[in-house]
Amino acid sequence: MKISYKWLNQLISLSESPENVGKILTDTGLEVESIEKIESVPGGLEGVVIGEVLTCEKHPEADKLSLTMVDAGQGAPLHIVCGAPNVRAGQKVVVALVGATLYPVSGEPFTIKKAKIRGAASEGMICAEDEIGLGISHAGVMVLDTDLPNGTPAVRYFGLEADYQIEIGLTPNRADAASHLGVARDLKAVLKRPVQWPSVDAFKIDNQNLPISVSVESPEGAPRYAGLTIDGLTVGESPDWLKQRLRAIGLNPINNIVDVTNYVCHELGQPLHAFDADRITGNQVIVKTVAEGTPFVTLDGIERKLSANDLMICNASEPMCIAGVFGGQQSGVKAQTTRIFLESAYFSPAWIRKTSQYHGLKTDASFRFERGTDPNMPVFALKRAALLIQEVAGGTVSSEIIDLYPTPVSDRTVAIRYKNVDRLIGIPIDRAEILRILESLDIQISDQTDLGFTALVPPYRVDVEREVDVIEEILRIYGLGNVPLSDHLSSDFLSEFPETDPDQLQERASQLLAANGFYETLSNSLTRPAYHEAIRASLPNADVQLLNPLSEELSVMRQTLLFSGLETLVYNINRRQKDLKIFEFGKTYSRDGERFFERPRLGIWMAGRLQPESWLTGNQRSGETALNYHDLAGVVQKVLTSFRVKTTDNQPADPAIFQYGLTLLVNKKPLVSLGLVKAGLTRRVELKNTPVFYADFDWQYLLKLYNAKVVFEEVSRFPEVRRDLSLVLDTGVTYAQISRLAYQTERKLLRDLNVFDVYEGENLERGKKSYSVSFILQDAGQTLNDAVIDKTMNRLMSAFERELGAVIRK
Numbered sequence: 001m002k003i004s005y006k007w008l009n010q011l012i013s014l015s016e017s018p019e020n021v022g023k024i025l026t027d028t029g030l031e032v033e034s035i036e037k038i039e040s041v042p043g044g045l046e047g048v049v050i051g052e053v054l055t056c057e058k059h060p061e062a063d064k065l066s067l068t069m070v071d072a073g074q075g076a077p078l079h080i081v082c083g084a085p086n087v088r089a090g091q092k093v094v095v096a097l098v099g100a101t102l103y104p105v106s107g108e109p110f111t112i113k114k115a116k117i118r119g120a121a122s123e124g125m126i127c128a129e130d131e132i133g134l135g136i137s138h139a140g141v142m143v144l145d146t147d148l149p150n151g152t153p154a155v156r157y158f159g160l161e162a163d164y165q166i167e168i169g170l171t172p173n174r175a176d177a178a179s180h181l182g183v184a185r186d187l188k189a190v191l192k193r194p195v196q197w198p199s200v201d202a203f204k205i206d207n208q209n210l211p212i213s214v215s216v217e218s219p220e221g222a223p224r225y226a227g228l229t230i231d232g233l234t235v236g237e238s239p240d241w242l243k244q245r246l247r248a249i250g251l252n253p254i255n256n257i258v259d260v261t262n263y264v265c266h267e268l269g270q271p272l273h274a275f276d277a278d279r280i281t282g283n284q285v286i287v288k289t290v291a292e293g294t295p296f297v298t299l300d301g302i303e304r305k306l307s308a309n310d311l312m313i314c315n316a317s318e319p320m321c322i323a324g325v326f327g328g329q330q331s332g333v334k335a336q337t338t339r340i341f342l343e344s345a346y347f348s349p350a351w352i353r354k355t356s357q358y359h360g361l362k363t364d365a366s367f368r369f370e371r372g373t374d375p376n377m378p379v380f381a382l383k384r385a386a387l388l389i390q391e392v393a394g395g396t397v398s399s400e401i402i403d404l405y406p407t408p409v410s411d412r413t414v415a416i417r418y419k420n421v422d423r424l425i426g427i428p429i430d431r432a433e434i435l436r437i438l439e440s441l442d443i444q445i446s447d448q449t450d451l452g453f454t455a456l457v458p459p460y461r462v463d464v465e466r467e468v469d470v471i472e473e474i475l476r477i478y479g480l481g482n483v484p485l486s487d488h489l490s491s492d493f494l495s496e497f498p499e500t501d502p503d504q505l506q507e508r509a510s511q512l513l514a515a516n517g518f519y520e521t522l523s524n525s526l527t528r529p530a531y532h533e534a535i536r537a538s539l540p541n542a543d544v545q546l547l548n549p550l551s552e553e554l555s556v557m558r559q560t561l562l563f564s565g566l567e568t569l570v571y572n573i574n575r576r577q578k579d580l581k582i583f584e585f586g587k588t589y590s591r592d593g594e595r596f597f598e599r600p601r602l603g604i605w606m607a608g609r610l611q612p613e614s615w616l617t618g619n620q621r622s623g624e625t626a627l628n629y630h631d632l633a634g635v636v637q638k639v640l641t642s643f644r645v646k647t648t649d650n651q652p653a654d655p656a657i658f659q660y661g662l663t664l665l666v667n668k669k670p671l672v673s674l675g676l677v678k679a680g681l682t683r684r685v686e687l688k689n690t691p692v693f694y695a696d697f698d699w700q701y702l703l704k705l706y707n708a709k710v711v712f713e714e715v716s717r718f719p720e721v722r723r724d725l726s727l728v729l730d731t732g733v734t735y736a737q738i739s740r741l742a743y744q745t746e747r748k749l750l751r752d753l754n755v756f757d758v759y760e761g762e763n764l765e766r767g768k769k770s771y772s773v774s775f776i777l778q779d780a781g782q783t784l785n786d787a788v789i790d791k792t793m794n795r796l797m798s799a800f801e802r803e804l805g806a807v808i809r810k
Helices: 005-011 018-027 154-158 180-191 240-248 256-268 349-359 364-369 378-393 418-425 431-440 467-478 502-515 529-534 562-573 629-642 679-684 699-705 735-745 786-804
Strands: 002-004 032-038 048-059 062-071 078-082 092-097 115-117 120-122 124-126 163-168 213-216 224-231 272-276 284-288 295-297 303-305 312-314 319-322 339-346 402-404 412-417 444-446 452-457 580-592 595-607 649-652 658-666 669-677 692-698 721-730 750-759 768-777 807-809
Touching: 002 005, 002 180, 002 240, 005 018, 005 163, 005 180, 005 240, 018 032, 018 163, 018 180, 048 078, 048 154, 062 124, 078 092, 078 120, 078 124, 163 240, 180 256, 180 431, 180 467, 213 224, 213 402, 224 378, 240 256, 256 272, 256 364, 256 378, 272 319, 272 378, 339 378, 349 364, 412 418, 412 467, 418 431, 418 467, 431 444, 431 467, 502 580, 502 629, 502 699, 529 679, 562 580, 562 595, 562 679, 562 692, 595 629, 595 699, 629 658, 629 669, 629 692, 649 735, 669 679, 669 699, 692 699, 721 786, 735 750, 735 768, 735 786, 768 786, 786 807
Parallel strands: 213 284
Antiparallel strands: 002 163, 032 163, 048 062, 048 092, 062 078, 092 124, 115 120, 224 339, 224 402, 272 339, 284 312, 295 303, 312 319, 412 452, 444 452, 580 595, 595 692, 649 658, 658 669, 669 692, 721 768, 721 807, 750 768
16 A cells, blocks of 8 residues: 655654654554655756846847856855846746756756856756746746745745655555555554544535435445535546645546545545436436346446346446446546536445455455445545535535435444553553553543453454454554563463364374374274173173164174274284274263263274384294384373373273273373283184284363463473482382372472383392382472482482382392
8 A cells, every 4th residue: 555755744744754654654563665755747856946036147248148146045146147038137036056957848857067158157057947847838937936045945836845655565454544544543643643634614515406316225235325416517637736646656647536536535545436427317326236147337348247246336227336346437427527426435345345356356445345444434535525526626516415324333342451451562551651542543441440441442443353452552552662572482362262172182183193103993883792791890881772773793882992993903904904003083882771871982903013024123923023012002192192181190901801901090080091902802803813902092081181281391401310229119019109109209309200121030039020210300490419319319219118118229
């Protein structure tokens, strides 16, 4: 979006340079991408000033030349030889100083130099209008009527000071800033200066000679529609000031009527459209949709097939304009037009966006309408445009203002808490400054207390809907550069995130297992009653039996995923696929009297070898690559780590299902059981001589335990220390007991412990075993010394001896 610096200066007084204004706008979030100098005339009349002819005499060597002394504000008067017939002493003239480059209407540019003409020195040039590009006359020098002091730049006299085009990379959410007024509002908040709105006090209704009725049949597409008529105008070329304003922002002038609508659009952000009133049949304007496929010729001469969802501005017999997007060829303003209907409306952003996309049309109007314009602006913009049209084209306002606005759009109310303002910005801001910033942005305050207030957000700020949006407004005006960075980078938010999505977490687990070489399966929920009888003691409830089963072998709903997976393994092994890793998300079913239970589970099965046979991994006969319990345990731990769940205890797995294994607990509730399936159960599905490792997750409980928050800690600057102990214990003592006791005894320094050797056999008493355990100690605040380390290890050894009956081998 392009903004004119001079135009902006009409709305807010700016003493800052264009470059400084660009920096201020960028700091507020309106990122300035470029600033380009725009000259009204070539060269910008650089080095051309106002001077006064002090003396004028005939050149002794040339009848048509004059010798003049000119005060051009340079200190000493300048000697200038002039060939114009009308030069006289006492005249105020335009003087090009030595070094100035002039761009005449015809011919090449030339630079003024000191010279001798017929033996007389000349230190400049008194200019005619064609010589400086201001006209075509070469009859004589320009004689000015002005009291400006000598030496004043000529551009100031002619009102031709250079303008600056400020290009802003407008983000889609800042539709309110898509105008000079919108940009001025931001500058008002930062610079604490008022915005000078253009006056419409002179607007009046001259007569009622050109009434046009308006009806809106699609109010959801046009919540507000306003218009008036102007009679007796003359379409022609726009005055220089209007053309200069439009060219400064990259627009080409068309005619005075269209130029005014473009001017107001870029000044106030309100698109307008002018219709030739003589083309409005029946003196009716109807806002409605038309039949699908209706042909319509737009201003560019292209015939388009309309959609039934296009909002159209129609007369009594045909469409005239695609509302908010593009005008029609027949109803547009032409050179012969003397009467117009001027439209100013608030159209639904969704409707305009769909139409713009459907026809592939992008215009200044659609750009603004589809992002959201100010619903309170149409009538003000209508008055502003009517006054400008009367100024540049004449005419009289020949109807009342029609304003159809059945359901006014009210301000949005947003509750603001000071604690959230301080938390998101990172520092406390003076409460009076917070209120000043918001009020300068036209956001009013109500219900103010010590804890917060209610913000009343005007509807033109379509992007400010939530508390965090209001806080962002405070921060961007207060200045991001005024918020110091803390020693530790962090972030915060106000959003209330939805509850955990089970489907997303299931997808996460599926991807994790697939990445580790597992294949997902889907099996039948019906199973054989004989399977349940084999583990009846372990099943919590009765079977859910089918009332009308297809066969005896599929007559009950499964209470465990175990046999479904075993049958899948058999199917694949019978087809010579012996190295298998599979998983399934499924449900189990049971009954307790009249109550039925359906529980989601995750089952994981592993059989065969961990790696396919190769020269590196050995072969099946050697047994070097056969699966073991720890292969399955590693996979289970990856799933738990992915969900950020840490088990708190364990117990032996159900002996009715597992030959050996563990059940991992969280808060004394079973989460997952894993281990080697009993050979008797695998034989029931005709799976012989193939060990199967199986893990059964309570999926519903795992979802409940999922922790979405990730906490990061800074890596300690101090080294860790390792100490090893060899503990002789009763065979009934588990590693879990050692770990639990160690962390209970030393909570501050113990970072990790690990069993790196277990021994049972010779040199140990019957019923004893030896654990070799490594302990990792680290202090986050200092380097550990030997005294602290020895004291910690002695405390651990005492606890093992006292609680577990350990003998420490030294």
